[in-house]
Amino acid sequence: MRPGESKPINRSNWLERLPEALREDVLNSCVRLKYKRGRHLFRQGDPANGIYCILTGEAQVVGTTITGLDILVSVLRANDWTGYLACTDKGNYTFSVIASQPCEVLHVPLAAVRRIFMSDADAFRLFVLPEIASTRATYQHFVENLAxxxxxxxxxxxxxxxxxxxxxxxxxxxxxxxxxxxxxxxxxxxxxxxxxxxxxxxxxxxxxxxxxxxxxxxxxxxxxxxxxGESGFTVAEPADSAAEDLPRDPA
CATH class of the missing domain: 1.10.10.10 (Winged helix-like DNA-binding domain superfamily/Winged helix DNA-binding domain)
Incomplete structure (x- = not known):
């Protein structure tokens, strides 16, 4: 990757926290990819092939249930990274990531991920920190949904x-x-x-x-x-004729 191309991703919190040598190794090992709206960066169940950073545009993280329902998990925007878990445990991707707008993406291939982060304990810890943060958020979300x-x-x-x-x-x-x-x-x-x-x-x-x-x-x-909570809000039962301002998903 050309040195002048590294600037757009230096705002990434994860990348900025890496020691300079690791950060430069990541930048030198990555490739840029472009995705049209609706294209998958990867699909749920695909074998891991590396981590991805959104440079421009947006992508939706979507989980699919065993009955085929697609659940919107999160939205990735500029300088957000994804794909850590599958690269860590050598499993498949747990969600699909789909370009919701045309995207330019940075891809660090799995071989580079393993070479840079998997042979040193300190480097490995830095690699998994975003996934640990995601796990903590998942626990909080689970508790909140119960209550x-x-x-x-x-x-x-x-x-x-x-x-x-x-x-x-x-x-x-x-x-x-x-x-x-x-x-x-x-x-x-x-x-x-x-x-x-x-x-x-x-x-x-x-x-x-x-x-x-x-x-x-x-x-x-x-x-x-x-x-x-909802003190001050009075919510009536929904009427069948209620206006629908947001589009429905295709049947």
Missing amino acids: FTPLQRLARRLIDLTSAPHGEERVSDFISPITQDQLALSIMTSRQWANRLLQHMEQAKLIAISRGRIDILNRDALLTLAVH
């Missing part, structure tokens, strides 16, 4: 989808593209009920909904709702 109401879960989901994948740092004020089905499945409720909850959030001026897009207008209030 939270659907409205709280939706608020939490909107915060998550506009945050860095391994933390709560805000990286975007909107989510696009997004569908009703993706949101409903991710908070374990019906599409109609998720749409009704979104309408109440919009009426409270927490969000703004347009075709295939949700803008976050009041992130602090949304986070308060997610953490402390």
